[in-house]
Amino acid sequence: xTSSEVQxxxxxxxxxxDDWMDKYNLLIDIGKELPVIDPKYKVKDxxxxxxxxxxxxxxxxxxxxxxFTADSDAIITRGIVALLIKVLSNRSPQEIISTDLYFIDxxxxxxxxxxxxxxxxxxxxxxxxxxxxxxxxxxx
Amino acid sequence: xKDIAEIRADFPILNRKVYGKPLVYFDNGATTxxxxxxxxxxxxxxxxxxxxxxRGVHFLSDMSSEAYEKAREKVRSFINADKREEIVFTSGxxxxxxxxxxxFGEKYIKPGDEIILSQLxxxxxxxxxxxxxxxxxxxxxxxxxxxxxxxxLEEYYKLLSSKTRIVSVTQASNALxxxxxxxxxxxxxxxxxxxxxxxxxxxxxxGIVDVKxxxxxxxxxxxxxxxxxxxxxxxxxKEKWLSExxxxxxxxxxxxxxxxxxxxxxxxxxxxxxxxxxxxxAIGLASALDYVSGxxxxxxxxxxxxxxxxxxxxxxxxxGVNIYGTSEMKISTISFHIKDIHQYDTGMILxxxxxxxxxxxxxxxxxxxxxxxxxxxxxxxxxxxTKEEIDTLAEGxxxxxxxxx
Ligand SMILES: Cc1ncc(COP(=O)(O)O)c(C=O)c1O
Numbered sequence: 331x332t333s334s335e336v337q338x339x340x341x342x343x344x345x346x347x348d349d350w351m352d353k354y355n356l357l358i359d360i361g362k363e364l365p366v367i368d369p370k371y372k373v374k375d376x377x378x379x380x381x382x383x384x385x386x387x388x389x390x391x392x393x394x395x396x397x398f399t400a401d402s403d404a405i406i407t408r409g410i411v412a413l414l415i416k417v418l419s420n421r422s423p424q425e426i427i428s429t430d431l432y433f434i435d436x437x438x439x440x441x442x443x444x445x446x447x448x449x450x451x452x453x454x455x456x457x458x459x460x461x462x463x464x465x466x467x468x469x470x
Numbered sequence: 471x472k473d474i475a476e477i478r479a480d481f482p483i484l485n486r487k488v489y490g491k492p493l494v495y496f497d498n499g500a501t502t503x504x505x506x507x508x509x510x511x512x513x514x515x516x517x518x519x520x521x522x523x524x525r526g527v528h529f530l531s532d533m534s535s536e537a538y539e540k541a542r543e544k545v546r547s548f549i550n551a552d553k554r555e556e557i558v559f560t561s562g563x564x565x566x567x568x569x570x571x572x573x574f575g576e577k578y579i580k581p582g583d584e585i586i587l588s589q590l591x592x593x594x595x596x597x598x599x600x601x602x603x604x605x606x607x608x609x610x611x612x613x614x615x616x617x618x619x620x621x622x623l624e625e626y627y628k629l630l631s632s633k634t635r636i637v638s639v640t641q642a643s644n645a646l647x648x649x650x651x652x653x654x655x656x657x658x659x660x661x662x663x664x665x666x667x668x669x670x671x672x673x674x675x676x677g678i679v680d681v682k683x684x685x686x687x688x689x690x691x692x693x694x695x696x697x698x699x700x701x702x703x704x705x706x707x708k709e710k711w712l713s714e715x716x717x718x719x720x721x722x723x724x725x726x727x728x729x730x731x732x733x734x735x736x737x738x739x740x741x742x743x744x745x746x747x748x749x750x751x752a753i754g755l756a757s758a759l760d761y762v763s764g765x766x767x768x769x770x771x772x773x774x775x776x777x778x779x780x781x782x783x784x785x786x787x788x789x790g791v792n793i794y795g796t797s798e799m800k801i802s803t804i805s806f807h808i809k810d811i812h813q814y815d816t817g818m819i820l821x822x823x824x825x826x827x828x829x830x831x832x833x834x835x836x837x838x839x840x841x842x843x844x845x846x847x848x849x850x851x852x853x854x855x856t857k858e859e860i861d862t863l864a865e866g867x868x869x870x871x872x873x874x875x
Pocket of ligand 1: 499500562563564565592594595640642643644669671672692833
């Protein structure tokens with residue numbers, strides 16, 4: 331699936347529900363599918379700053395594609411990072427850099443799902459793109 | 471006393487809904503909502519008599535200056551200070567503490583001197599002193615707390631010494647709600663001629679404050695936490711101290727004569743009020759203090775005591791809820807954690823139910839360190855809250871538990 335297809339699927343899934351509590355429950359469920367980071371990477375180097383809860387994100391580059399694994403001590407945050415990973419993991423650095431994450435606004439994630447007003451969310455996105463840029467440079 | 475429906479009708483925002491649910495505002499420790507009279511007072515300045523204070527010869531400037539000075543008088547009588555010269559307007563508690571930490575440091579602090587704080591301090595009463603200590607080579611000493619979240623007085627007495635230059639403690643903990651024994655703290659410091667600053671940011675709105683019987687040398691608070699506007703704060707200082715201390719900011723209005731060789735300073739309190747002050751907010755604050763006096767500070771204290779006791783029993787009856795800060799002496803603030811559920815998850819779900827609480831460390835990381843936790847959920851109540859709202863919070867907590875179980 332292209333990253334746009336994944337985003338469209340997410341948008342559709344969330345659009346089934348009107349009530350915010352149902353959307354949260356969906357997010358909590360999505361968090362359960364998160365590809366969990368190896369505990370040995372749950373260290374300061376892989377901790378993302380700028381979130382109210384702790385988020386660890388580990389990138390693995392096989393020379394072509396980056397796969398991300400992650401974890402958080404908060405369940406909603408785990409859902410949010412799981413969504414990002416669904417869209418951005420297992421893609422080339424170039425694709426990760428150029429992906430426009432339009433699903434964030436379409437499902438109301440920015441306005442409604444992040445009480446620190448997307449601080450944490452933006453830090454996660456920024457970190458994923460930064461890793462992609464770093465590997466992209468390595469690749470040239 | 472006005473009944474609760476009348477009180478709530480005074481605060482327009484309390485009527486609003488969030489996400490389609492009635493707002494339950496339990497973040498009064500961060501900032502309080504404003505009654506209509508305060509909104510009107512500020513509007514009136516801009517609508518009918520705005521002019522820069524102490525500057526013009528014209529009608530509007532005179533009127534603004536007069537209202538501003540009346541506000542100062544109102545603050546003086548509210549905290550029962552001796553003289554209007556002892557009341558300095560600032561930008562807030564943070565501005566007041568930074569000012570005193572700076573000028574006190576310049577005037578009195580030498581390498582090796584000690585400043586005593588408590589472990590319950592808000593970062594606003596830690597960082598300015600730390601910055602001063604770094605500049606002057608002085609040392610911070612910290613009064614520890616017990617597991618109820620109370621400071622250990624014996625340890626404080628042991629910290630006092632001939633090296634102590636000033637003690638700066640909060641009147642009540644914003645993170646746990648504990649009220650500190652400020653009278654004892656002040657008496658012991660005065661015994662060895664050490665002045666004391668009381669951070670009243672979480673104290674002044676919850677009961678009667680009388681700086682004369684309290685005998686604090688400095689008392690500071692923020693307007694926005696006592697139903698007044700943002701951007702205005704108070705620095706009370708005994709005249710003896712304010713006369714001796716150098717100004718902490720230079721600029722217009724605080725001067726007497728300026729030449730490039732030397733400047734002499736204006737008299738108190740203007741020496742500490744450099745530049746254009748936020749006079750509309752000061753005037754709004756005066757209206758807030760009138761409002762509080764109108765409700766009655768004893769009435770506020772007893773209502774809040776009742777709310778605290780109800781909330782404490784409701785919350786502690788919920789399995790898995792752990793309350794941090796269990797002193798007998800508390801303002802109406804409850805910090806808690808639900809077993810195995812991150813405070814952020816709790817806060818997010820409560821928010822969606824219309825309940826505004828604060829989550830995290832509450833700008834008081836040393837308090838969290840004491841308990842070895844990363845944060846709590848804090849419900850800070852005040853007299854316009856209701857038992858029904860506490861019930862809504864209790865239901866919210868049950869909902870959170872069912873979602874994250
Ligand atoms: C105990 C205490 N001190 C200081 C402050 C800082 O107040 P302000 O941000 O209004 O300057 C606060 C605010 O939360 C507080 O609770």
